[in-house]
Amino acid sequence: MAALLEARGVTRRWGGLVAVNEVDLVVETGTLHGLIGPNGAGKTTLVNMLTGVDRLDGGTVTFAGEDVTGVPAHRLAGRGVARSFQTSQLFEDESVVDNVMAGRHRLIEYRFPHTFLTTPRTRRVEREHRLHVIGLLELVGLAEDANRRVSQLPYGRRRLVELARAIASDPTLLVLDEPAAGLPGSDVDVLAQVLVRLREVGFTVLVIEHNIGLLVSVCDRMTVLSEGRVIADGDPETVRRSPEVIEAYVGRTPDA
């Protein structure tokens, strides 16, 4: 299988702290890849660099065979890298539908003057995409909330909006930063189903979690980060039994 995303020697320093230290990470096309590690391991910092949100202090990133080291987020997104955020980055004052519609930005094309003057063409294209978005909302169980303002939704639902918005851009690579954090049980089930479904239809997904148990059952491959370094990488069962991983999680609860 071909590598879709390949990070080599990626490094990020915060003052004296090396948050991400010479990390290698390969995400293969069509896989569901788990990135796990205890709090503060550097997971968010790493994906911020991979998605162009943050700069690199060292190393290279290759996406779909091209060097994308230092390419800014909006360009990467244009090439098909979508992500969700650990701390909510929703468009608070807008409806759920509009939040998710924004995710389709790169796919919507009607050109001048249709952007500035609503024409039949603008309407038609908008409707097509809105239709797609509503289908997506049904998939993540948000259909009922479609027209509600995001700020009125409970926390768990908001996480799902963020997920739907990332999926809406039909990404080649989908990066999810702790999508399950704070979700109530019922929504965790929805999330797990969506992840499985995403893999079925051929998405490539990189999911962050600090909880090993949750991902072992659904992932094809796992990378474990601890104190900025990769301490294990491979298929979920092997990774889970590796002594380094057990040690990194000593004193914490590995399975929850």
Place this chain on the structure above:
Amino acid sequence: MSDQITVTDDRRAAGVGDALVTASGGRKVADPGGGRATGAAALLAAAAVAALPLATDYSTTYLLAYIVIIALLGTSLHLLMGLMGVFSLGQAAMFGTGAYVAVVASDELALDGILGLLLVALVGAVLGLVMGAVTLRVTDLYLALATLAVGYIFENVVRNTDWLGGPQGRTGFVITVAGRSLDDPRLLFWVGIVALYLFIVIIWSMRRSKLGRAFMATRESPIAARSIGIDTRRYKLLGFALAGAFSGIAGALYAAWSLVVDPSVFGIDLTLSVLAIAIVGGLRSLPGILIVGAALTYFRNSAADFGAADYVLLVYGSLIVLSLRFLPQGLGGLLASTVTAGTSRMRGRRES
């Protein structure tokens, strides 16, 4: 055209994600822009407003023309502050530049008003671009101060440029449109209303297109906006350019209205009074801004007739304080929630 489409028409929007959502067929999608009735009502209202000067006397028409100019400025403020969330006080610089460019275009270049206004829009847009570019990296208070400073700089430069009339400014110019002088308040009003309607249609269209969502996303969360492929800088520049064109046109019409143009057009007073209008009307609500703009401008100009001339600032100030306290979304927010409540009540009645 049919108002609803089915999934089978949806091929154009196909991508990887399509496999995810093709399952349920024949779903219906509501047009988010509101019904045909709303559109017809808006058209009717627009026509009625445009016909107003046919029924009013000279001085009232003169006031109406002024109200349209204020509305144009309000529209550009709505775009920058409401849709884009950029707290710019640069309108004064754009407005003043528009006024001077219009005068120079007619006096020195002998351009007809139509070409003159196009030139004004172009210069305004370029100025907007420059202001946007200069302030790309700053936000909030710094942006407000930086844009405000541009107005001061321009005022100073113009005050010291003899060619533009220096501190006294210029007068005695005639701005014409299609050969007829804009000193006729009716003509001025109509030219203004055409520009205003054009701006409204543009803004209204943008809000329903990817452009509006890009502005919204940039306002609400620049990081998230970039992560879904929105080049936030590009949209900021675009918004500034449009606002520059809009404000420039307002300034040009103001020059025609006041028959003099002097460095005070770069002053902050006008920006602040339009800001007051936008706050009371609701930064995010164009109808709110237009209604409050008309009402407050009318009040301000007729205050003497009610014997309230000394209380104008008191009224403005109180309205701002009251609306910030009780209506943070302004009159527009109140209108929107009333409409929402009304339609859901109607829907409830229909369903039961």
